[in-house]
Amino acid sequence: MDISKLLTKPFEPHPASPGASRYTNAVLRNQNNETVKFYDDLIRGKQCVVNFMYAECHGSCPAVTQTLKTIYRELKDRMGKDLFFYSITTKPEDDTPAALKHYAETRNVDLPGWYFLTGESYDIETIRFRLFGMDHPGFDGDLTLHGSYLRIINDGRNSWGMAQAFASNRNILKRIAWQDPPKSYAERVVESRARQILIEQEVKKYGYRRDVMS
Amino acid sequence: MPNNEAKDRPEIESKTENTISRRSVLKIGAVAGAAGVLAPSMLTSKEALGFQEIAEPVRCDPPAPAASPAHHPFVDNFSAPFPCDDHPLNPQPTEFPNLGAGEADRAPHPRWTQFAPAHFTYDMSAQAGLHQFHSDFGQTYIWGFNGQYPAPTLFGKYGKSGLVRFRNNLPTFTTTFGRNEMTIHLHNGHHGSESDGFAGDFFGTGFWKDNLYPNVYAGIDAYGGNPGVDGVGDPLEKMGSFWFHDHRAEFTLNNNVLGMNGMYIVYDSTDPGHENPSAGSLQLPGYYGVTDFPLILVDHKFCATSGGRTELVNAAGGDKFIVNGKIQPKMTVRRRKYRFRILNTGPTQTYDLTLIKPDGSVGTITVIATDANFLEHPLPVDAGANAGNSNSTTTPIVPGGLRVSVAERYDIIIDFAAFNAGDKVYLKENRSMFVGNPSPDPLPAGLNINNVLMQFNVVNREPWFPVDTPPIPSTLCTYPTLPATDNTWEWQFVLVGGRFRVKRPFDTVGCTFDPDHSAHCILQGTTEEWLINNNIASGWTHPVHIHFEEFRTLKRFVNGVEVPVPPLMSGRKDVSRMEAGQGALIKMQFRDYSGRYLIHCHNMAHEDNFMMVRWDIVPDQAALDACIADQQVCELEMKAKENYREEVA
Numbered sequence: 075m076d077i078s079k080l081l082t083k084p085f086e087p088h089p090a091s092p093g094a095s096r097y098t099n100a101v102l103r104n105q106n107n108e109t110v111k112f113y114d115d116l117i118r119g120k121q122c123v124v125n126f127m128y129a130e131c132h133g134s135c136p137a138v139t140q141t142l143k144t145i146y147r148e149l150k151d152r153m154g155k156d157l158f159f160y161s162i163t164t165k166p167e168d169d170t171p172a173a174l175k176h177y178a179e180t181r182n183v184d185l186p187g188w189y190f191l192t193g194e195s196y197d198i199e200t201i202r203f204r205l206f207g208m209d210h211p212g213f214d215g216d217l218t219l220h221g222s223y224l225r226i227i228n229d230g231r232n233s234w235g236m237a238q239a240f241a242s243n244r245n246i247l248k249r250i251a252w253q254d255p256p257k258s259y260a261e262r263v264v265e266s267r268a269r270q271i272l273i274e275q276e277v278k279k280y281g282y283r284r285d286v287m288s
Numbered sequence: 289m290p291n292n293e294a295k296d297r298p299e300i301e302s303k304t305e306n307t308i309s310r311r312s313v314l315k316i317g318a319v320a321g322a323a324g325v326l327a328p329s330m331l332t333s334k335e336a337l338g339f340q341e342i343a344e345p346v347r348c349d350p351p352a353p354a355a356s357p358a359h360h361p362f363v364d365n366f367s368a369p370f371p372c373d374d375h376p377l378n379p380q381p382t383e384f385p386n387l388g389a390g391e392a393d394r395a396p397h398p399r400w401t402q403f404a405p406a407h408f409t410y411d412m413s414a415q416a417g418l419h420q421f422h423s424d425f426g427q428t429y430i431w432g433f434n435g436q437y438p439a440p441t442l443f444g445k446y447g448k449s450g451l452v453r454f455r456n457n458l459p460t461f462t463t464t465f466g467r468n469e470m471t472i473h474l475h476n477g478h479h480g481s482e483s484d485g486f487a488g489d490f491f492g493t494g495f496w497k498d499n500l501y502p503n504v505y506a507g508i509d510a511y512g513g514n515p516g517v518d519g520v521g522d523p524l525e526k527m528g529s530f531w532f533h534d535h536r537a538e539f540t541l542n543n544n545v546l547g548m549n550g551m552y553i554v555y556d557s558t559d560p561g562h563e564n565p566s567a568g569s570l571q572l573p574g575y576y577g578v579t580d581f582p583l584i585l586v587d588h589k590f591c592a593t594s595g596g597r598t599e600l601v602n603a604a605g606g607d608k609f610i611v612n613g614k615i616q617p618k619m620t621v622r623r624r625k626y627r628f629r630i631l632n633t634g635p636t637q638t639y640d641l642t643l644i645k646p647d648g649s650v651g652t653i654t655v656i657a658t659d660a661n662f663l664e665h666p667l668p669v670d671a672g673a674n675a676g677n678s679n680s681t682t683t684p685i686v687p688g689g690l691r692v693s694v695a696e697r698y699d700i701i702i703d704f705a706a707f708n709a710g711d712k713v714y715l716k717e718n719r720s721m722f723v724g725n726p727s728p729d730p731l732p733a734g735l736n737i738n739n740v741l742m743q744f745n746v747v748n749r750e751p752w753f754p755v756d757t758p759p760i761p762s763t764l765c766t767y768p769t770l771p772a773t774d775n776t777w778e779w780q781f782v783l784v785g786g787r788f789r790v791k792r793p794f795d796t797v798g799c800t801f802d803p804d805h806s807a808h809c810i811l812q813g814t815t816e817e818w819l820i821n822n823n824i825a826s827g828w829t830h831p832v833h834i835h836f837e838e839f840r841t842l843k844r845f846v847n848g849v850e851v852p853v854p855p856l857m858s859g860r861k862d863v864s865r866m867e868a869g870q871g872a873l874i875k876m877q878f879r880d881y882s883g884r885y886l887i888h889c890h891n892m893a894h895e896d897n898f899m900m901v902r903w904d905i906v907p908d909q910a911a912l913d914a915c916i917a918d919q920q921v922c923e924l925e926m927k928a929k930e931n932y933r934e935e936v937a
Contacts, residue, residue, distance in 0.1 A: 090347060090463030137933040233467065235538050238789075238898060241800040242925040248803065252538070256460075259494045266387045266495075273395065274383075 085119030085156075088232035096204055099202075100197035102162075105178050106189040107171040112201060120265050121228040121253060122158040125239065128165035128203060129177040134222045136181075138239040142224075145233070145243055149250070154187025162201065166192045228253040271286070290408045297761070313450035318820045325356030340415040344463045345429040346601040348591035350820045351702070356590040356608050357598065358724020359424045366612060366619035368577035369550060369584070372433075372440035375411040381451050381498045391498065392456075397484040398728030398881055402520075403502040406451035409444055414470055414534075415457040415546060418597075422615040425590065425598035430547040431458055431466055435488055438584055439532075439550025441576070444503040446526065446556035448521020458820055465602035466546045467539035468493050474552060475695060476531045476660065476862035478506045478525070481883025484835060487537040487900060488803025503554055504839050506601060507768075508880045508887045509813070517567075518556040521880075524768035527660040527838065528559055529582075529629040530699045537801065537900075541635045549633050550880050551582045558765070559662075563757050568736060571757050572656065572765060573627040573701065580755060583628040585741070586610045587637055587721070604636045607722040611715075616723070619742060622711075622749035623705045624756035627656075632907040634694035635892040636827060638865075640686045641741070642671075642717035644703065648732035652689035654760060657699035661838055661860035662764040666701070669856075680867070687716050690856075693831035693865045695890035698856075704746050713744040767860065770840060770875050772839040775781060781832060781866060781889060781899060782824045788894050790887065790901040796930050799901065799922045806884070806904035807922065809915035815877045822866035823848060830894065832864045834903075836884040837876050838862050845871035882907040 087093065099135055102110050111114055122150040125142070127135035142159055163169035169177075169192050178184035192198075205225045224237045226249060235248040258263070347883045383400040397404070416436030418427040433439035444450045452575060458468040469492050473485025482489075483499035491497055505511070505521030512520065533549035536573045553559040553576070557568040563579070565571060573579040587606035590598050608615050632639055643651035650671035656663060658679075658869075668674045671688030680691050690698060707713060712729055720738040727737045749755070763838060780791040792807065799807050810816060822830050838860040844853050847869045857864075857872075864872050888900030 088463070133707055134933055137929050141929060232463070238800040240926055240929050242473050242802060243805060244803070245800065245802045245922070247539075256492070259460075262492060262495070263390070266393055268912075269393050270385070270387050271880065273393065 085230070087119045087229050089120075091232045092143055093228050098197065098200055098204065098222075100193055100201060102193035102197070103171045104190040105175040105184065107175075110189075110191070111198075116158065116160060116191075117227060117229050118174045119230045120158055121230065121255070122160055122226075123224070123237075123250060124160045124205060124225040124227065125163065126164050126206075127161050129169050129173050129174070134239070138222060138224075139181060139183060140189070141239045141246070142242065143181070145246055145250075146183070146185060146188065147249055148243075150185075153185065157187065157250075159188040161188070161193055162191045162198060164198065164202070166195050166198055169235055224249075226250055226253045228255065230255055303544075335688065335798055342418060342435075344459070345594050346415075346592050346593040346677075348599055348601060349451070351590045353601070354587075355722045355724075356601075356606070357425065358722070359422045359593050359608070359738065360725045361616045361723060361727050362729070363423050363617040363736055364614040366614060366617035366742055368441065368581045369612060370436060370440040370735060371436040371576065372442050373442065374408055377409045377411060377451070377453050377498075381406065381409070381453070381500075385497075386504065388917045390477065391493055392488065392489075392495040392564065393482070394497060395883065397482060397498070397500045397669060398480040398883075399508075400500075400787045401502075402508075403449040403500060406500065407452040408449035410450070410452045412439070412442075412452055412453070412472075413455040413457045418457055419613060420827055421588070421590070421598070421610060422694075425615075426592065426596045428598050428600060429464065430600070430931045431464075431543065432547045433550055436697070437547045437549070438582075441550060441575075441582065442532070442552040443561070444501060444552065444554040445525075446554060447517065449500065449502040449504075451679065452499050452501065452532075454499060456491060456493050456911045458493050460493045464546065464714065465542050466548075466588055467536055467542060469536055469539070470534045470543065470548065471501060471536055472497075472532055472548075473529055473535040473835070474499065474526070475499060475833070477501055477530060477552075477606050477825060478504060478837060478880065480519075480881050481885060484883070484885060485532075485535040486803070486884050486902075487535045487540070487886060487888075487895075488902075490536045501552075504877055506877065507732045521889075522768055523556070523765055526556055526558065526656060526662065526765065526840070527587075527839075528554055528662070529556060529631070529660045529699055531631050531633070531697070533633070537803065538896050541604065541896050542602065544633060544635055545588065545602065551584065551629065551631065553582075553629070554926065563754055567772045568852055570761050572760065573757050574752060579624070579757075580627040581629070582612065583630045584612050584633055585631065585639055586633045586635070609717055609721045609741050616740060617742050617762075619744050621744045621746055622753050623703045623709065623746060623752075624749055625701050625703045625705070625760070628700050628702065630690075630692055630698045630700060632692045632694050632696055634890070636694065637719070638693040638831075640689040640691050640718045642686055642689045642718075642733050644714040644716045644732055646707070646713065646732055647927070651702075651706070651713065653690060654703070655690065655698055655700045655856060656701055656764060657697070657762065658856060658859045659697050659838070659861040659863055660699075661675065662699075663856075664765060664767055665762060666760050666764060667855055677855050679854050679865075689718065689932050691865070693829060693863065693890070694892065695831055696863045696865065700711060702744075704744065705756060709744040709746055709748045713746060715741040717741050717746070718891065764850075769875065771815050773817045775810070775816045776819070777808060777816055777834075778819040778821065779887060779901070780821045780824070781830045782822075783828065785842070788889070788897045788899040790889075795923065796927055799926060800898040800904070801888075801900040802922050803902060805902070806915055806919050807901045808903040809912055810903065810905050810920055811877045811909070812882050812905050812907050813879055813913050815875065817842065817873060817875045818870060819873050820864055821830070821845075822864060822872040823871055827868050828894075829868065829891070830889040830899070831863050831889065831891060832866055833863045833890040834874075834876065834887045835862075836881075837878065838877075839864070839871050839874040839876035841874050843873040878905045880904065882911070 174190035418436035507522035
């Protein structure tokens, strides 16, 4: 099997991906009132950032949405192609697709590749536990506690990471990049050589190297 | 240790049940200075091991099985991990990263002209391997250094610099829960930040990176020159039992569960790695693999898979306790003193260890070092007269128990001369594991087989076995005097709004782990007092680890009230165990190097969830100003977001 082809093929899940057994195939509706299956349509083989919110939330949700909006600008070349944002409501009883559409439009975030999702509350609760559960009742039982985490999934790589929405945008972007599809050895060698110049400049300027790997 | 090692020396095999191997004997010779000549046939050639095609495990999670398979106690032999071969490196190590030859990006090695060429060079390849954790089990897929589990032990000597080439030969494409990127931290070496395994500095498969470990005492600038046989620096800063492990941000737990950690032992004239009288030697039990053993603790969960293998389950806590890679091993000990270098590699659990005598009572263990640093005076720990020598401030500890949280090391001496030949002595852990079979030997009263870590079978010393060492000296070292404090700082380890983080008092929320921005800037050569606080009632224990130099604990607090520093916490350490509600005032120096270092909770599930912060040492005032300006970036962004949140609320 030529692994490099497998890795660059879009939307091919990693053979070890737990698939719907972890992510569920719950039927959700997006802000355009389209029906989607959570794993098959949204996660399978894709890289995505998932957060939980609700439209009437006046706590951290608007700030998180604002953060995602800022980050979206940086990533817009990839958005909707191999990178997606999913904002899932924790109050599906209030947040109909129409309400989410209104929410997205008033905040100018009704953008390609960014879905606001609603569905059955049991399904949403299950997804929330599967993505953020830490087997800690005081932690997992409280709706508000996961408000500012972003779950970053790359099903094509079977990897997931996490970012805090209140971290710096650069930090969040880096954490999303940490889940990017792996680069080939040759690509990394080219990058590595280009970086050498940067290192030497920095060392000359500061006496030591201040950045990390960028 | 591979079984075939001792097979061609049956007399050793039968006499010692593998606790001594040819290689250990060799090591005695080499370390004792009796230059051993290695016959070619004795060398374990890395080339011969090759990069075997090791089939990826059949996944067995989720759903995780309720319990691991049963095993029979005391079947496998306890042994020390292999000593790693000193290995010439090709291409030669260079000051600047040899990117053209496949080295990963890094800063140049500082003090290169002072410490190159290295006296010891090691070639450590992180790669997939198979290891049998118990004879009842099938092979288990692991990621080990040179494919071995536990990793081969590295050795160093003060004054002789070492260089380890860590190669990432992990599978390019993996179906395991590990992440095939790595950055190796030497815990807790005094060296440049490019060799420190900074969590954001991970590199991918096919690359390698040289870590330069100068094996010097801290205080190179202040003490300069070459004051003694052990090289530069302040000899009072001596350390011994280091360990190295993967520090990949977000995947430290996963990669360490797969096996990416090992011991690194550094000798000097006080602790020379042999027992012969020599200048300055404390004459502690010191033959690696014979009378001086790492005791590496880890818990895992296993499941039997269709391929006949027994695979690791991706879990933060296991139901099998493993000692040096074996489940409930047995060890033949002679009636003499032994040294054990206890290391808890976690990934998350804290151990309460007790030595159980044949009559069921608690035996005495003598602690000689905490986190690689000798105590000034050895401290016996038992349930009787020495019950006060605990290392806990609040939680009622098991009487006579030694509490070891993740990444803590305790060097202990057990004197088996106190027992009779034929006695069986047990090392007990307070938590229970799943065994599934009764003990083959009657256990002491009150001891449950589920609590036993390992069994010691006491025998008389054979004539060829090293004679007992003299009594443990009453004074092992002198602590260095710390200079006046230049600055104070506070780190709070908190769980706020469901977020694990390290918070500064002035932070509104606290920065998350940000590899690009320092959260605290320190001028090189200064001394600071840090208040470390776990006073937000969360019920969690946080073993707080600080990279770079060892600290002293000045004060301990429980719920804000000062309490005496427990004797076992009063020495030099690099992990400060913070149980819920506890705080500590520690003091440390920042000498000789500048760069990026970390403070983090060493519960690997917590550090992977951002309970980790970068701090910087900077060489001069201009760099300090630049660093402090940079330090505001994270806080300003966080504040802007917080303000926005308040606005819309």
